[in-house]
Amino acid sequence: MVTMYFIALPIATLDQRSIQFHLCLKVLFISGTAIMDPGIPDLVAYHAPEDRMGLVQGMTNGFRALASVAAPLVAGRAFDISPYFVYSMAAMAAAVSGVCVACATLFDTRRGLEAGVA
Secondary structure, eight states, X not given: OHHHHHHHHHIIIIIOOOHHHHHHHHHHHXXXXXXXXXXXXXXXXXXXXXXXXXXXXXXXXXXXXXXXXXXXXXXXXXXXXXXXXXXXXXXXXXXXXXXXXXXXXXXXXXXXXXXXXX
């Protein structure tokens, strides 16, 4: 959902001048964020070893804080280059994160251990 938002947003804001279309995309983004954001700590906790749970959760919060500071700076500089460049970067980041989550579920070794398969 979030990837579709970042692909469609430049069309809505730069090519289409429709406020209704832009508001529909905002609803899509808010829905995707509301679904995705609470699940990130759970996803990280599922894949982390039990003895490293605090370390992994701390690293997750640290990287989220770093992204909250760095992302506006990078996006502002990229917007000066081209507005399309910002949205392309965001779409690529969302796509890469989706691939990473898919790979994490494909290469999950805990499922095999839970089922008794070594």
